[in-house]
Amino acid sequence: MLGHEIAHVVKKHQLKVMQKQALLSYGAGLLSDQLGEGELTKKAIGTGAEISARNLDKNAEFEADRMGMILAARAGYDVYGLPEILQTMGQINHNDDRVTLLFKTHPLPDERLTKLSESAGSQLDKLTSGKTLENRLYKLN
Secondary structure, eight states, X not given: OHXXXXXXXXXXXXXXXXXXXXXXXXXXXXXXXXXXXXXXXXXXXXXXXXXXXHHHHHHHHHHHHHHHHHHHHHTTSOTTHHHHHHXXXXXXXXXXXXXXXXXXXXXXXXXXXXXXXXXXXXXXXXXXXXXXXXXXXXXXX
């Protein structure tokens, strides 16, 4: 999971979201100026912004998942750590208020697992022996 979050930072996903929101806001202002601020205009702007933002978020999540697994493997961690977390998340009740926002802003775990499987194939099988904690750290005496 840490590799996933690092990937978001490295790929500047949040910056891209903010830039896209600024552009959408500018476009919405122009559209409102041209068509007025009626309900139809507001609905069109809102729907377009939501579709655009969700698509960017979804692709960013898939990219962060892929890159996160690569970072974990390169650091010597269990490459299947993220898929295990996603499987656990898939078993959580989607109507639970504590995770409702997560499922609104992220693709469903099953969809993420499918994308990971499609992109990784069997390439990760040789990397399944992550280092144990004892073998990962040096002891200072």
